[in-house]
Amino acid sequence: MSRPRPARPEDGLAWITGASSGIGRQLALELVERGWTVVATARREAELAALAAEAKGRVIAAPADVTDAQAVSAAVHRAQTETGRPIALAVLNAGTYIHDSAQRFDLDAFSRQVRVNIDGTAIALASVMPAMIARGTGQIAIVSSVAGYRGLPRAIAYSATKAALIAMAESLKFDLDQTGVMINVINPGFVKTPLTDRNDFPMPFLMPVEAAAKRIADGLARGRFEIAFPRRFAAILKLMRILPYALYFPVVGRTTQRR
Numbered sequence: 325m326s327r328p329r330p331a332r333p334e335d336g337l338a339w340i341t342g343a344s345s346g347i348g349r350q351l352a353l354e355l356v357e358r359g360w361t362v363v364a365t366a367r368r369e370a371e372l373a374a375l376a377a378e379a380k381g382r383v384i385a386a387p388a389d390v391t392d393a394q395a396v397s398a399a400v401h402r403a404q405t406e407t408g409r410p411i412a413l414a415v416l417n418a419g420t421y422i423h424d425s426a427q428r429f430d431l432d433a434f435s436r437q438v439r440v441n442i443d444g445t446a447i448a449l450a451s452v453m454p455a456m457i458a459r460g461t462g463q464i465a466i467v468s469s470v471a472g473y474r475g476l477p478r479a480i481a482y483s484a485t486k487a488a489l490i491a492m493a494e495s496l497k498f499d500l501d502q503t504g505v506m507i508n509v510i511n512p513g514f515v516k517t518p519l520t521d522r523n524d525f526p527m528p529f530l531m532p533v534e535a536a537a538k539r540i541a542d543g544l545a546r547g548r549f550e551i552a553f554p555r556r557f558a559a560i561l562k563l564m565r566i567l568p569y570a571l572y573f574p575v576v577g578r579t580t581q582r583r
C-alpha cells in the first residue's frame with residue numbers, strides 16, 4: 325500500500341459539499357482554476373446552476389441535502405457514472421452556525437447543527453470513503469473551525485460540533501494512513517461569507533473568502549494534516565487550547581465581553 329498523498333486533477337473529480345455559497349463556492353472556483361472538475365453539492369439548486377454556468381462546464385451541480393444519506397449517495401453515484409471518473413478529492417464543508425446562549429438555549433437549533441455539521445459530514449464521508457479505501461488512494465478534507473479547539477462563547481452547539489469534527493479527523497487518520505487515503509482537517513478563523521455576515525460581534529482577522537479558498541487549495545495540495553488560517557489568529561487560539569481553565573475563562577471571557 326502506498327503512502328497517502330494529495331490528490332491531483334488527473335486522479336479524478338473533486339467533490340465539495342456546501343458549494344452553493346461562501347467558502348465552498350469560492351473553493352470550487354479556485355479548484356477549477358487549478359485544473360479540477362468539481363462536483364458541487366448543496367440544497368439550493370439555483371445557486372449550484374449559477375456556479376456551474378460561471379465555471380463553464382467545469383462544475384457539475386449535484387444537489388442534495390447532506391442530512392439525507394440516500395440523496396447524497398445518489399448524487400455522488402450520478403456524478404461519477406456520468407463522467408466515468410471517481411471522486412479523488414472530497415471536501416466535506418457543508419455546515420451551519422446558529423448563535424446560542426445558556427439563557428436562550430434552543431434544542432431544535434442545537435439538534436440542527438449536530439445533524440448538519442456532524443451527521444452530514446459522516447454521511448458525506450460514508451459516500452466516498454469505502455471506494456477510496458478500495459482503490460488505495462484519494463483525499464478527504466473535513467472542514468471544522470478554530471471554534472472547535474475549545475468551547476467559545478455563543479457557540480454551545482457550534483463549538484461542540486466542530487470539536488467533534490476535529491476528533492473525527494484525528495481518529496480517522498490512524499486508520500486511513502494504512503490505506504493510502506489522505507485525511508485533512510481544515511480549521512478556518514473568521515472568513516467573510518453569508519454565515520459570518522450574520523455575526524453582530526467583532527471578528528478579529530476577518531479574511532476575504534478568495535484568500536481563504538487559496539489557503540485551502542494550497543493546503544490541500546501540500547497535504548499537511550491540519551490546514552489552519554489566518555496563521556496568527558489560529559496560533560492565538562491554539563495557545564488558548566493549552567491554557568489551564570483558571571486562565572482560559574477570564575482571558576476569553578474578558579476579550580469577548582462575556583465576563
Ligand SMILES: NC(=O)c1ccc[n+]([C@@H]2O[C@H](COP(=O)([O-])OP(=O)(O)OC[C@H]3O[C@@H](n4cnc5c(N)ncnc54)[C@H](OP(=O)(O)O)[C@@H]3O)[C@@H](O)[C@H]2O)c1
Nearest residue numbers: 342344345346347366367368389390419469514515517519
Ligand atoms: N465563514 C467562517 O468564518 C468559517 C470559519 C470556520 C469554519 N467555517 C465552516 O466553513 C463551512 C462553510 O461555511 P461558510 O462560511 O462558507 O458558510 P455559508 O456561506 O453559509 O455556506 C454554507 C454552505 O453549507 C451548505 N449547507 C448547509 N446546510 C446544508 C445541508 N443540510 N445540506 C447540504 N448543504 C448544506 C449551504 O448550502 P445550501 O443552503 O444551499 O444547502 C452552503 O453552501 C462551514 O462548515 C462552516 O462551519 C466557516
